[in-house]
Amino acid sequence: MTSASPTQIEINLTAAIVTVEEKTPLVLVTRTGTDEGLPSGPFDPRTHRTLDIGLRGWVQDQTALGIGYVEQLYTFGDRGRHMRPGDTGPHIVSVGYLALTRTPDEAWRREDSGAAFEPWYDFFPWEDFRAGPPAHLATVKMLLSEWAVEKTSEPVKQGGSRLERLHFAFGDVWDEEKVLDRYELMYEAGLVEEARRDGRDAALKRDQLPKLGRAMRFDHRRILATAMGRLRSKLKYRPVVFELMPEEFTLTELQRTVEAVSGRHLHKQNFRRLVETANLVEPTGATSVTTGGRPAQLFRFRREVVAERPAAGLRLGSRG
Helix, strand or coil: CCCCCCCCEEEEEEEEEEEEECCEEEEEEEEECCEEECCEEECCCCCCCCHHHHHHHHHHHHHCCCCCCEEEEEEECCCCCCCCCCCCCCEEEEEEEEEECCCCCHHHCCCCCCEEEEEHHHCCHHHCCECECCCCHHHHHHHHHHHHCCCCCCCCECCECHHHHHHHHHCCCECCCCHHHHHHHHHHCCCCHHHHHCCCHHHHCCCCCCCCCCCCCCCHHHHHHHHHHHHHHHCCCCCHHHHCCCCCECHHHHHHHHHHHHCCCCCHHHHHHHHHHHCCEEEEEEEECCCCCCCEEEEEECCCHHHHCCCCCCCCCCEC
């Protein structure tokens, strides 16, 4: 009896590389024709001593872009992630990362890279509450409510019934960290293009899918959702927002960056009181005259705060 040949496995490193330009959170996107996704590169154990070194290496090679903060998110290895009918290639296991960088100038991008920074709310338009409830949200909730009450013989998943999971992800009190929970419900209900592409029955039986954000190759939108939720969570207990800021900034610029990432509008005086209480910044003694009004005081990140306490972040509280 001949034993089956072992399945070949390759490790890929996929990164959500995030920056903020003025009021817009951006993520680095690569294109092949009309196909969009996050930048990815192989891990080569012969030349990369660690996964992080491998990630930084191919990002630098492909884009000449320097990244600062890097955090591993999750390992995505479900069968069929990269498979096509008749595909006999190796199984791809992708290690997802969140990486932060300050707004780069145009010199970073290689002409042949096919990479560009794009607004992350183009991919998740229902996640931006800065100007009130997003236009897409009512449609999403209506379609998910219809799906949740459909009769089904499927077993109850971890996290509860469809209705329980819907309330958890889209409840009356909006939790901005649950980006992945919301996207996965929409995928399961067949509301996003990736579900149709992957042959999900819920999507195939719909005559037409709603236009709910730009699709991404493979499960890259799921990886981006994981990165968004992680970064929104980190804002509250780690000073990661300063990885997105210039060396000197106004408090208005800091507030706009936090609002851009969290998708929430923040009260100006409450935000400034929160920053002062957290003791995260210190004045530089200089002012900015680019604000259009009277000169604004410039601040810098007070790095000593990291050694002073373990949870040095902005505790924003819940959005009702």
